[in-house]
Amino acid sequence: MRDPGTAIRALEEELPGRVATDPGAIAAVAHDASHLSATAAAVCRPADPDELVRTVRWARHYRVPLTARGAGTSLDGESVPAPGGVVVDLAAWSGILELDVVDRLVRVAPGTVNADLQAALRPHGLFFPPNPGSWTTSTVGGNVATNASGPRSFRYGPTRAWVRAAEVVLGTGERLRIGGRAAKRSTGPDLVSLFVGSEGTLGVFTELTLALAPLPARRTGLAVPLPADRPLGPIARALAAASGLGLSAVEYLDRGCADALARVEGARLPSGHPLLLLEVESGDEIEEHRRLEAVGARLAELGIPEAPSVFPEADRLWTLRGHSGPVLDRTLGPRVREDVCVPLSGLDPMLEAIERAGRRAGVPVYLYAHLGQGSLHPNFAIDPSTPGAGRLREEILAEALRLGGTVSGEHGIGRLKRSFLAAEIGDGGVQLLRALKRACDPDGILNPGALLPPTGAP
Numbered sequence: 001m002r003d004p005g006t007a008i009r010a011l012e013e014e015l016p017g018r019v020a021t022d023p024g025a026i027a028a029v030a031h032d033a034s035h036l037s038a039t040a041a042a043v044c045r046p047a048d049p050d051e052l053v054r055t056v057r058w059a060r061h062y063r064v065p066l067t068a069r070g071a072g073t074s075l076d077g078e079s080v081p082a083p084g085g086v087v088v089d090l091a092a093w094s095g096i097l098e099l100d101v102v103d104r105l106v107r108v109a110p111g112t113v114n115a116d117l118q119a120a121l122r123p124h125g126l127f128f129p130p131n132p133g134s135w136t137t138s139t140v141g142g143n144v145a146t147n148a149s150g151p152r153s154f155r156y157g158p159t160r161a162w163v164r165a166a167e168v169v170l171g172t173g174e175r176l177r178i179g180g181r182a183a184k185r186s187t188g189p190d191l192v193s194l195f196v197g198s199e200g201t202l203g204v205f206t207e208l209t210l211a212l213a214p215l216p217a218r219r220t221g222l223a224v225p226l227p228a229d230r231p232l233g234p235i236a237r238a239l240a241a242a243s244g245l246g247l248s249a250v251e252y253l254d255r256g257c258a259d260a261l262a263r264v265e266g267a268r269l270p271s272g273h274p275l276l277l278l279e280v281e282s283g284d285e286i287e288e289h290r291r292l293e294a295v296g297a298r299l300a301e302l303g304i305p306e307a308p309s310v311f312p313e314a315d316r317l318w319t320l321r322g323h324s325g326p327v328l329d330r331t332l333g334p335r336v337r338e339d340v341c342v343p344l345s346g347l348d349p350m351l352e353a354i355e356r357a358g359r360r361a362g363v364p365v366y367l368y369a370h371l372g373q374g375s376l377h378p379n380f381a382i383d384p385s386t387p388g389a390g391r392l393r394e395e396i397l398a399e400a401l402r403l404g405g406t407v408s409g410e411h412g413i414g415r416l417k418r419s420f421l422a423a424e425i426g427d428g429g430v431q432l433l434r435a436l437k438r439a440c441d442p443d444g445i446l447n448p449g450a451l452l453p454p455t456g457a458p
């Protein structure tokens with residue numbers, strides 16, 4: 001980086017009124033939702049894509065790192081700035097640019113909050129299926145850049161499945177349109193997908209075209225008390241294989257998480273048990289009734305006798321479920337919060353490994369999970385900055401890989417997990433990603449420190 005003071009003054013001259021360097025602005029972007037933090041030199045709020053292009057060209061010239069930021073809810077340091085770099089705050093780039101109800105598409109600005117998009121789509125009988133726990137705050141730009149998932153990904157898949165096209169500014173300053181409006185595309189590899197999950201390291205989205213699904217007429221949430229110590233693998237596999245029940249989400253809270261959430265005002269969750277949280281979709285009241293009965297019968301066959309609490313508005317359940325992280329923040333304080341995903345065949349061995357790791361470290365474990373997809377979030381009550389936390393994390397990630405799983409099911413790699421990337425995708429995979437990075441961002445100015453391992457590593 002050239003002289004930082006000169007560089008920032010040049011940016012202020014390039015984009016008058018768009019650059020903040022006051023301590024309040026810098027502090028507001030120093031963190032994401034992980035325990036990491038760093039001090040940026042400035043926050044830039046370009047007004048439009050042309051100003052973003054000028055910001056990128058400026059950053060290339062002065063070799064200043066840029067970190068795109070939506071809501072800053074990442075959990076592994078994805079949106080923590082490079083020290084001395086500039087945060088490109090896109091939260092104000094919000095709103096629907098075009099809604100096409102015939103082709104079921106929406107063109108949207110990247111800073112649009114997921115829940116605001118859902119609210120705008122509802123009157124048209126449509127929805128954007130990915131609903132991460134952070135859906136009331138996180139942005140679609142962040143959702144796409146991390147390939148976020150949510151409870152409904154059990155039926156509808158992750159964000160990747162719903163991105164048709166993007167406009168992106170590369171690290172070269174070039175503006176690129178990738179993808180299109182058509183439902184099918186067989187013209188070579190999928191360029192859009194390369195950018196999904198790239199954590200702002202290849203380009204900055206200025207616009208996204210998202211595919212939409214028809215909103216089911218009825219979406220019923222169920223909170224089902226589970227008998228203690230019941231193996232979860234057979235339950236997850238049976239529900240994942242069940243057809244005709246209309247299940248669109250199969251979530252799990254262990255007893256510690258369920259009890260902590262039950263204390264949230266207005267929660268109306270059963271306490272004293274681990275809980276299954278389900279969503280049942282139906283076309284009308286008659287189908288709903290039939291499906292709820294069928295779900296009850298299937299649960300009874302699985303040895304789950306207790307009647308569930310019913311949430312006629314499933315979203316209330318998912319908003320409550322989204323409080324799991326913040327509630328544990330208050331209950332446990334700083335902690336290791338993991339995000340592994342394993343094939344359902346590996347679920348029980350993974351759960352045993354999680355318990356074993358907690359016992360070995362002598363710390364309590366709280367677990368919530370997107371159970372139907374084998375996507376697990378164990379929380380270990382240990383200071384995440386200690387060497388013990390590092391060992392624990394290594395143990396869990398190694399076990400997930402041994403079982404054919406992934407070191408990140410949905411949160412991403414960020415700064416916390418980049419040293420584990422090669423263990424999952426291999427040295428060849430890392431080399432390929434580096435080549436892609438060089439093609440899109442030859443000077444390495446876009447979110448350096450996230451996703452790719454440090455240079456010197458493969």
Ligand SMILES: Cc1cc2nc3c(=O)[nH]c(=O)nc-3n(C[C@H](O)[C@H](O)[C@H](O)COP(=O)(O)OP(=O)(O)OC[C@H]3O[C@@H](n4cnc5c(N)ncnc54)[C@H](O)[C@@H]3O)c2cc1C
Nearest residue numbers: 070071072073074133134139141142143145148149200205
């Ligand atoms: C309480 C809570 C619950 C959560 N639940 C879930 C969950 O269920 N599922 C899940 O997947 N995640 C979950 N998360 C993690 C997080 O909310 C998601 O990763 C979310 O997608 C991040 O969105 P954001 O707007 O906060 O992005 P940010 O944190 O601001 O950014 C995330 C990444 O995207 C990049 N980025 C942001 N905007 C752009 C853009 N326009 N162009 C290019 N890159 C960009 C950033 O540089 C960064 O690398 C949760 C987090 C919290 C705090």
